[in-house]
Amino acid sequence: MSERLTRFFASRWGIVLAGAAIGILAPLLQKAGNPPNMGICVACFERDIAGGLGLHRATAVQYLRPEIAAFVLGSTIAALLFREFKPRAGSAPLVRFILGVFAMIGALVFLGCPWRALLRLAGGDGNAILALAGLATGIAIGVWFLRQGYSLGRNHPVSPAAGWIMPALMVGLLLLLLFRPQFSEGGPIFFSTSGPGSLHAPVAISLGAGLVIGFLAQRTRFCTMGSIRDVILMGDTHLISGVGALLVVAFVVNLLLGQFHPGFAAQPVAHSNHLWNFLGMALAGLAFALAGGCPGRQLFLAGEGDGDAGIFVLGMIVGAGFAHNFALAGVPDKVVEGVLQVGGPGPYGQAAVILGLLVCVLLGFTMRERAA
Amino acid sequence: MQTVDARGLSCPEPVLRTRNALRRLPSGEELEVLVDTVTSRENVLRMAQKEGCQVTVEETPEGFRLRIRKP
Numbered sequence: 471m472s473e474r475l476t477r478f479f480a481s482r483w484g485i486v487l488a489g490a491a492i493g494i495l496a497p498l499l500q501k502a503g504n505p506p507n508m509g510i511c512v513a514c515f516e517r518d519i520a521g522g523l524g525l526h527r528a529t530a531v532q533y534l535r536p537e538i539a540a541f542v543l544g545s546t547i548a549a550l551l552f553r554e555f556k557p558r559a560g561s562a563p564l565v566r567f568i569l570g571v572f573a574m575i576g577a578l579v580f581l582g583c584p585w586r587a588l589l590r591l592a593g594g595d596g597n598a599i600l601a602l603a604g605l606a607t608g609i610a611i612g613v614w615f616l617r618q619g620y621s622l623g624r625n626h627p628v629s630p631a632a633g634w635i636m637p638a639l640m641v642g643l644l645l646l647l648l649f650r651p652q653f654s655e656g657g658p659i660f661f662s663t664s665g666p667g668s669l670h671a672p673v674a675i676s677l678g679a680g681l682v683i684g685f686l687a688q689r690t691r692f693c694t695m696g697s698i699r700d701v702i703l704m705g706d707t708h709l710i711s712g713v714g715a716l717l718v719v720a721f722v723v724n725l726l727l728g729q730f731h732p733g734f735a736a737q738p739v740a741h742s743n744h745l746w747n748f749l750g751m752a753l754a755g756l757a758f759a760l761a762g763g764c765p766g767r768q769l770f771l772a773g774e775g776d777g778d779a780g781i782f783v784l785g786m787i788v789g790a791g792f793a794h795n796f797a798l799a800g801v802p803d804k805v806v807e808g809v810l811q812v813g814g815p816g817p818y819g820q821a822a823v824i825l826g827l828l829v830c831v832l833l834g835f836t837m838r839e840r841a842a
Numbered sequence: 843m844q845t846v847d848a849r850g851l852s853c854p855e856p857v858l859r860t861r862n863a864l865r866r867l868p869s870g871e872e873l874e875v876l877v878d879t880v881t882s883r884e885n886v887l888r889m890a891q892k893e894g895c896q897v898t899v900e901e902t903p904e905g906f907r908l909r910i911r912k913p
Contacts, residue, residue, distance in 0.1 A: 624849065779892070
């Protein structure tokens with residue numbers, strides 16, 4: 471039975487089912503209270519967690535999003551049930567941490583991860599087209615490096631305790647969310663009272679949806695970056711059929727729920743600075759490709775006991791702290807007295823994207839597997 | 843028999859190294875691929891079958907051994 475289920479989940483139908491499930495749950499999470507066109511956003515949600523913990527003090531984006539913990543724990547449950555929980559680590563961890571930092575910086579310049587780019591597109595936000603083009607470009611550069619022999623080297627089995635760190639941290643985050651301790655006057659733990667951080671579905675709904683997605687994504691190896699990478703690298707369409715299902719189903723559900731609003735300007739929690747939507751996601755795409763997985767996939771791997779994925783996730787959370795403390799993140803479009811002010815990153819954010827691209831290119835050229 | 847040791851490698855390296863080895867392999871010859879996760883096993887198996895190869899999979903203490911015969 472377990473073998474038959476494993477084969478189903480590994481099949482095209484399995485990943486299409488996973489994509490369709492995400493395409494239903496994400497718009498429903500938005501309907502239940504998550505921000506517009508942000509039913510799920512791994513980057514934004516990890517940024518909100520960074521805010522909740524006080525790693526940055528941007529008051530509009532502080533909330534310990536339970537979806538992130540649920541993704542990891544749903545994956546842990548799946549991995550345990552199907553005997554795939556495999557504590558492992560040791561593949562260039564510091565490099566992966568830095569890749570996580572820059573992936574987050576790139577994503578926050580666009581104001582979304584690849585998951586949110588797809589959901590924004592499904593919600594009518596045309597800026598996601600530039601973002602997805604940038605993402606594909608960054609991934610293509612990563613593919614070129616992979617073809618040249620780029621490698622972060624091998625991981626190795628580690629003792630069980632090491633594999634349980636990320637699931638345990640996620641349980642810790644959920645406890646902080648549920649019990650709302652205040653470690654000093656005013657926080658942390660911080661909870662936004664306005665802005666996107668104050669918009670969230672009820673915890674039980676976020677948890678339930680996240681656990682289902684974490685489970686399905688672990689079983690099907692769902693990966694938005696990998697979907698594009700595999701098409702470029704090998705002409706393989708297995709992963710992208712899941713992503714396609716997500717996009718089509720989310721679009722239909724958005725139409726049914728009245729959540730489809732086509733356009734470029736002043737889209738919710740978004741900007742229409744085309745160049746930086748493209749470049750921000752090019753950086754993110756390149757970083758994800760060099761790290762071997764999209765931000766969702768890194769969470770699911772972390773849930774399986776992969777410490778290298780775990781360190782990438784922690785890099786993303788720390789990167790979010792830097793992004794808001796150092797004014798690197800993109801600023802949404804504003805309409806002031808009927809006039810559109812196009813948002814985007816300020817000078818520090820632009821410099822950070824350029825720096826990130828240079829660092830990733832350097833890593834791409836220099837990281838190779840070393841003989842023991 | 844040539845062996846591709848893909849144990850411990852991140853996606854997509856197991857598939858990439860196997861594909862490169864298959865390209866260099868003469869027709870009718872066999873290749874052995876070692877992986878240590880179910881994911882890598884699935885990915886390598888899918889790629890090899892797509893290339894028209896015959897594949898057998900056996901469990902090992904560390905994961906799986908795939909024997910791939912090039913058509």
